[in-house]
Amino acid sequence: MSDIILHGRTVVPGVAEGEALVSHEPISGWGGIDPARGVIIEPRHELFGVCFTGKILVFPSAKGSSGWSGFFQTTRLSGTAPIGMIIGRISAKSALGAVVTRVPAITDLDADPCEVIHTGDWLLLDNSTVEVRKREPAV
């Protein structure tokens, strides 16, 4: 087991600790998530059917409609939000989305977070750093 520390730029300040859910594909808001359930619903997406509630969501970028931030704000109002966001490349959509989801968020990391972090890793997101504790390999 090895720990990795990533450094980046704070998008939304704060501390979050929890399990990583990693998407290698961009995430859509409108037509991409069901905010009532906190689930990815885009049919051809690698995380189709997966729930992000209570996870630290790691993704390369936001795509699709300008409704992106509104959909993620609705996850907060519905109690289905992720607890943190690690964003590969920031955009107006994902920046505003992280702000209105009101969870700690980070971008511009010194390594590609979607490659370094794997789903199930334990993360400590603390403002401008991410501590990655790799999931124990199955014995």
Place this chain on the structure above:
Amino acid sequence: MYLTDEEKAMRDGFEGPAVAAAMDLLLRYGAALDASRLCDIRNVAGTMTQPSPVKARLVKEHGWDKAFAVINLDSDGDFAVPPMAVPTCQLQHGFGDDARDVVPYPKQNIELQASAEAFYGRHGVNILATCTPYQVGNLPLRGEHCAWMESSAVIYANSVLGARTNCEGIASTGAASLTGKIPCWGNHLDSNRHGTHLVQVDVAVDSFQDWGMLGYFAGGVAGEDRPVITGSLGRPDLTDLKHFGAAAATSGGVELYHIPGITPEAASVEAAFAGRGVPSAAVYGLAERRAVYETLNEIGDSTDVDFVLLGCPHASVDQMRRTAAALDGKRLSPSTELWIMAPRALKEVADRSGYTAVIQQAGGRVLTDSCPAMSRAAPKGTRVFATDSAKQAHYLPAILGIEAWFGTLDECVDAAVTGRWNGRLD
């Protein structure tokens, strides 16, 4: 982030609690973007009236002022919404009263939206109710800084008009409407407006369908960056570039493109790249055109078409005129419906010109305000739909779980009349 004295006063509550909440959101958003300052804007296109379950609950329990604070400013405060500080328009939203008995759409949504229109109208929001504000009088000037939502409108404003806006969201446009401010970041800055990818077109592009397919290809090439398109292009009109941009914003996340000689910010390919050197080109030839066509038609299986959808983005008057001409004297198949979506202001023109009557005599409908994707509503029992819009062919199968065919206006009208899809790529 640098703030002027005026902006500090807004932040500190000198213009009231709603403006202070708006400025708080802009400061959080500006920090998230790492913006160095705000810029002044006088043109906001956002959404306040679109029905949603969360909005319905907030309005029922606390009223419209609270719903605006929570959804449009991301604020927990309790305050009255002041008049809009700068010109602000409502984009497309749900279906309205004119869709009753035509569109299977909840009556309570129509009523919530009517209540919203009355509230926001009193606060100075122009209810344009279209994804194409630039077709109905909101035409920003070159270089004008705006705060717009709606990806197809953002790409049109930046690329065709030379205005400057990022792809904003509900809360940022809400905050902009009360302050006249938005983070000066991204597309607002000269340094972010040059091309990044070159698309060399080697097959003639001179029809509405071909402009849509080329846009879909360009979005795939450029992703979230800025394609420059050159080669064997005919001269596009508003309708062609409306389709091109919507498609490029759908397959990728394009917010700004240049077509040297046509769009205003790039007189030549070299100028489009602003002296940074012209990158090697992605070629759009016969094979690439065929591949885009097949991608847009890959969800089509059954050729029994029960729904034809035109007007995405919302139709121009000319698209309604051409649809009427294609339907003149014909009758839709009893198993097929045809809807054309348009801004309500332009439907008025179509009504007056007699186009709506011709479309209705054939059994079709001219509808306003919304679209099937936005409102998740199609004719009851729809399994297979046909459209002339690359954007709807991309989105609607996922949103409604139906099959899609993509073709020309004439092929779509033929499908509505015969109930069968006979489209093919020449």
